[in-house]
Amino acid sequence: MTGSAPAPGAASSSSGRRLQQLADLPVTVLRGVGTSVAGDLAELGVVTVFDLLTHYPRRYIDGTRMVTVDQLSDGEKATVLATVRRVNAPPARSGRGRRPPARVELDIVDAGGRMRVVFFNQSWRARQLPVGTLALFFGPVTTFRDALQMVNPTVEVLRGADESATDDDDGPSSGRIYPVYPLTEKAALTSARIGRLVHEALDRAGPFDDPLDEGIRIRHGFLDRTAAFAGIHRPTAMAEVEPARRRLAFDELLRLQLALVLRRQRLHEDARGIAHATTRPDGPTLVEQFVGRLPFPLTTAQVRAVADLADDLGGPLPMHRLLQGDVGSGKTVVAVAALLFAVEGHHQGALMAPTEVLAEQHAAEVRRLVDGLTVPDPTTLAGERPLRVALLTSRTGAADRAAIHEGLAGGTVDLLVGTHALLTDRVVFDSLGVVVIDEQHRFGVEQRAALRDKGRGEDGQGSDPDLLVMTATPIPRTAAMVVFGDLDMTVIDEMPPGRLPVVTSWLRTPLEAAEAWSRVVEQVGSGHRAFVVCALVDGSEKVEAASAKAEAERLSDHELTGLRVGLLHGQMKPADKEQAMEGFRAGDLDVLVATTVIEVGVDIPDASVMVIEDADRFGIAQLHQLRGRVGRSGEPAWCFLLSESDSPEATARLEAVEASTDGFVLADVDLELRGEGTILGARQKGRSDLRLARLLSDRDLVVDARSLAVELVEADLNLHDHRLLVEELRLFIDDDEAEFLFKS
Ligand code: ADP
Numbered sequence: 001m002t003g004s005a006p007a008p009g010a011a012s013s014s015s016g017r018r019l020q021q022l023a024d025l026p027v028t029v030l031r032g033v034g035t036s037v038a039g040d041l042a043e044l045g046v047v048t049v050f051d052l053l054t055h056y057p058r059r060y061i062d063g064t065r066m067v068t069v070d071q072l073s074d075g076e077k078a079t080v081l082a083t084v085r086r087v088n089a090p091p092a093r094s095g096r097g098r099r100p101p102a103r104v105e106l107d108i109v110d111a112g113g114r115m116r117v118v119f120f121n122q123s124w125r126a127r128q129l130p131v132g133t134l135a136l137f138f139g140p141v142t143t144f145r146d147a148l149q150m151v152n153p154t155v156e157v158l159r160g161a162d163e164s165a166t167d168d169d170d171g172p173s174s175g176r177i178y179p180v181y182p183l184t185e186k187a188a189l190t191s192a193r194i195g196r197l198v199h200e201a202l203d204r205a206g207p208f209d210d211p212l213d214e215g216i217r218i219r220h221g222f223l224d225r226t227a228a229f230a231g232i233h234r235p236t237a238m239a240e241v242e243p244a245r246r247r248l249a250f251d252e253l254l255r256l257q258l259a260l261v262l263r264r265q266r267l268h269e270d271a272r273g274i275a276h277a278t279t280r281p282d283g284p285t286l287v288e289q290f291v292g293r294l295p296f297p298l299t300t301a302q303v304r305a306v307a308d309l310a311d312d313l314g315g316p317l318p319m320h321r322l323l324q325g326d327v328g329s330g331k332t333v334v335a336v337a338a339l340l341f342a343v344e345g346h347h348q349g350a351l352m353a354p355t356e357v358l359a360e361q362h363a364a365e366v367r368r369l370v371d372g373l374t375v376p377d378p379t380t381l382a383g384e385r386p387l388r389v390a391l392l393t394s395r396t397g398a399a400d401r402a403a404i405h406e407g408l409a410g411g412t413v414d415l416l417v418g419t420h421a422l423l424t425d426r427v428v429f430d431s432l433g434v435v436v437i438d439e440q441h442r443f444g445v446e447q448r449a450a451l452r453d454k455g456r457g458e459d460g461q462g463s464d465p466d467l468l469v470m471t472a473t474p475i476p477r478t479a480a481m482v483v484f485g486d487l488d489m490t491v492i493d494e495m496p497p498g499r500l501p502v503v504t505s506w507l508r509t510p511l512e513a514a515e516a517w518s519r520v521v522e523q524v525g526s527g528h529r530a531f532v533v534c535a536l537v538d539g540s541e542k543v544e545a546a547s548a549k550a551e552a553e554r555l556s557d558h559e560l561t562g563l564r565v566g567l568l569h570g571q572m573k574p575a576d577k578e579q580a581m582e583g584f585r586a587g588d589l590d591v592l593v594a595t596t597v598i599e600v601g602v603d604i605p606d607a608s609v610m611v612i613e614d615a616d617r618f619g620i621a622q623l624h625q626l627r628g629r630v631g632r633s634g635e636p637a638w639c640f641l642l643s644e645s646d647s648p649e650a651t652a653r654l655e656a657v658e659a660s661t662d663g664f665v666l667a668d669v670d671l672e673l674r675g676e677g678t679i680l681g682a683r684q685k686g687r688s689d690l691r692l693a694r695l696l697s698d699r700d701l702v703v704d705a706r707s708l709a710v711e712l713v714e715a716d717l718n719l720h721d722h723r724l725l726v727e728e729l730r731l732f733i734d735d736d737e738a739e740f741l742f743k744s
């Protein structure tokens with residue numbers, strides 16, 4: 001592997017090293033990497049030299065700021081980098097006698113002198129830290145018999161005893177920066193070993209070919225790729241790391257955005273969209289009638305959202321749009337408007353929910369909202385008939401199912417509500433015009449294809465339906481650009497007027513919980529109602545149902561005696577559920593003890609209190625979504641989070657929900673707490689390219705990568721002048737996707 005330096009001033013030299021070349025080289029080309037080391041590297045997901053170079057340090061130890069043992073003082077927490085000089089581990093006593101607590105004692109040495117390190121009950125430390133090991137010791141410094149020592153410090157091995165120091169690693173006092181590489185317990189490798197392999201790979205690779213030409217690099221203030229790889233793997237000062245990380249993170253984001261933008265363009269390329277009728281010459285459109293009959297005016301944000309829809313739907317290309325809005329911001333009304341645009345031009349609309357319970361709730365809501373609207377029907381005397389909404393789930397009986405199938409094929413069912421399973425079902429539409437998907441990041445690329453098939457029909461002659469994806473709770477904007485980057489976005493950033501924030505308290509003891517129950521009693525006394533939500537139990541609906549039942553009984557006997565307490569869970573028969581909901585809605589029940597089936601869609605304006613038991617078992621988005629079930633009338637409302645948990649994760653979640661009722665703020669917190677993995681994992685399969693990019697703090701990079709991707713794709717869909725980018729993109733996508741994105 002040799003590489004000549006690029007000619008001075010060359011924008012993007014083609015003589016440098018390409019990532020694809022490194023991806024073709026197994027790690028065994030590196031010195032000293034035989035099958036055993038290669039096996040250890042494979043445990044880390046490192047198979048090729050390219051994998052090695054993108055196995056980035058998890059953090060760095062700044063040797064330039066390390067203290068030496070002679071500078072330590074009693075009581076401080078310190079980090080020292082030192083070599084093990086002596087190990088004293090009493091041999092494990094044989095026989096059946098009681099063993100003394102295992103005690104391992106080390107003497108470590110650095111440029112400042114010698115110090116004692118003691119481990120209790122960690123006998124394996126003797127094996128981990130034989131004489132000659134170079135490691136980092138982090139922990140409290142104490143005095144024992146007039147000498148300083150560290151007890152049970154955290155240890156990071158930088159170089160094993162059997163590994164020899166190399167030229168560029170001249171010992172602990174050299175003041176260099178040590179990258180700390182991610183390791184697994186299984187892999188018998190040290191961070192320093194990986195570092196040395198990376199050094200060799202970088203040395204032998206030579207200068208890299210850069211997919212970003214100089215103009216772009218200057219515009220964004222980016223390092224070139226050669227400097228970026230050096231800066232991330234062997235910085236000579238900590239200040240070199242961040243610019244290097246930003247450059248490499250940008251590369252990741254650019255590849256991702258290119259894939260998304262290309263996918264969008266390709267979908268448009270051979271699309272067969274419907275230009276929907278968004279006006280009516282002789283009177284108000286269905287949407288206008290619908291909006292006119294609502295008991296409230298639309299918010300400005302809703303008006304804007306409906307206008308976005310009209311623009312998309314009236315045009316010839318199929319819509320691919322994401323509708324984001326906080327809980328209670330009124331997304332349902334906008335979704336129904338989308339469906340009615342389809343019906344206006346004699347097409348059909350479909351609304352799909354992630355679960356059957358939600359589908360049932362949506363159906364009830366949609367029926368209520370479109371009640372009284374009519375569509376033309378020449379076969380009737382009046383020349384019109386009521387708009388027809390059908391619900392199709394696995395619980396739909398055979399006879400009803402047959403009738404609905406017939407109505408869909410014949411065009412007499414206008415709106416269909418069901419689960420995502422509708423896409424794979426044998427349902428045939430007369431003309432499917434608009435599909436609304438209510439989801440939490442569950443709708444993937446495969447479903448997109450199924451959707452298209454539905455629209456085109458069995459003979460393939462139909463058109464591609466327009467698509468609106470709704471999120472149940474907001475996700476951060478930059479995350480949305482990454483996860484839903486192939487969709488256009490509409491954000492409802494305004495709540496209907498007159499809403500008071502729900503007063504939220506985390507109650508940590510049974511004593512504190514009394515406050516919640518007395519609030520429930522008080523509110524019921526003044527004509528309001530309350531929800532009690534029981535925790536998820538092991539994901540089993542049966543167990544969950546049983547515990548909700550027990551809790552309802554317990555509450556009626558104790559805290560809530562005298563109140564009318566009802567029960568709602570997923571295992572109840574639809575009729576019983578209906579009855580419980582109706583009783584609650586009508587005021588025949590004061591309190592509804594429910595499992596999370598109420599999470600989405602339940603709309604009971606009189607409900608003013610929500611008590612969430614074992615609140616630590618829920619995620620932030622879920623708690624926020626649940627809380628959105630109260631405070632929908634403009635009157636004061638309360639949400640009590642009951643949890644005795646003191647785990648740091650639960651504390652962070654509950655405190656966040658207590659502190660803010662803004663779903664967009666909470667979405668940021670959630671991303672910060674859970675990291676990008678969970679958000680990305682849901683929708684991206686295969687190799688995830690985002691290793692260095694941080695969706696919260698790298699907002700500017702996400703936006704810049706997006707606009708560069710759009711710029712490049714708009715200039716040339718085949719990216720002919722950017723062969724290197726295309727080649728690199730292919731490293732991260734599977735063959736099917738590559739086939740779709742790069743047809744030529
Ligand atoms: P979400 O965005 O959480 O799905 P919904 O669509 O369920 O919110 O709406 C929440 C509540 O607000 C519903 O009771 C709905 O009828 C009401 N609503 C929607 N739009 C408005 C508006 N413009 N003014 C007043 N209330 C509205």
Ligand code: MG
Pocket residue numbers: 331332600601
């Ligand atoms: Mg809703």
